[in-house]
Amino acid sequence: MKLSVVIPCYNEEEVLPETAHRLTALFQRLVDQQQISVDSEIVLVDDGSRDKTWHIICTLADESPWIRGLKLSRNKGHQTALLAGLFDARGDAVISIDADLQDDIHAMEQMISAFRNGSDVVYGVRKRRDTDSWFKRNTAEGYYRVLAALGVEVVFNHADYRLLSRRVLEALKQYRESNLFLRGIVPQLGYPSSIVYYDRSERFAGESKYPLRKMLAFAWQGITSFSPAPLRAITGIGLLISIGSFGVALWALWMRLFSESTVPGWASTVIPMYFLGGIQLLSLGIIGEYLAKIYTESKQRPPFFIEAATTRTARTPETGHHAQPLGTDNTAD
CATH class of the missing domain: 1.10.287 (Helix Hairpins)
Structure with a gap:
């Protein structure tokens, strides 16, 4: 099975090297166990970062045969960057996860197992919110309850850590919405699903990209996008x-x-x-x-434009790859 892991990145220069290190180690183990194929990939999507995120992505792509990068032409927000990575991913199954290492990457093994057992969608759900402040924990859980009360179908305590099969991604591509709220869209697709529970850790480095203002805006987006x-x-x-x-x-x-x-x-x-x-x-x-x-x-404006992407000359662990702008000649993957 070819696996793609999609990671939206915005000003993540402090955490990206460690994220790449942990994920490539996990990929190596999964390949050794024949859980995933050697041509699996990690797709890092730079959402118009203002720091050295893209430079680090290019460096990581040169060093690892599994990593490739996409650079959006400007900052479009977490959900749009995530969507760009999902649509560009080439795996039979695609897992989305944030770059901050708060979500347990080892839960991916359970997701892959659930996928092999017939689930087209596997939701990563937090067991508890011990690492959150009292305010964050109660407002987040209250928000899920409000959404449910308003008739919006969401998975309680699930963010954007999930596995999607190829046919689910093809179905998702038919949605042309500009106001994205993937936590509400994915449950509407209706394919067989299951849940994997995991413990969430503290952020490894850097600072949260979701201050209170953005959290409130995202919450209102979810309500007004799915409920009258x-x-x-x-x-x-x-x-x-x-x-x-x-x-x-x-x-x-x-x-x-x-x-x-x-x-x-x-x-x-x-x-x-x-x-x-x-x-x-x-x-x-x-x-x-x-x-x-x-x-x-x-x-009906395009949701994003890809300014540049890293490309590889071959999909083998021994071969490197380089970054170049889109639209130039390159060797196909």
């Missing part, structure tokens, strides 16, 4: 407010017709006005988010 629930919530809120407003109108009419003394006050005027104004602005914001997604999708 926020729009339906607007309808429900509007109905409740309408019922409440009608009740207040009846009360005001009753007081005017059957009471000789009414107590005038600004509160009964100002509070409903500001309350309704806030609800209207919130509703317009949510509707605008969905309209923006429709606008983005309607343009």
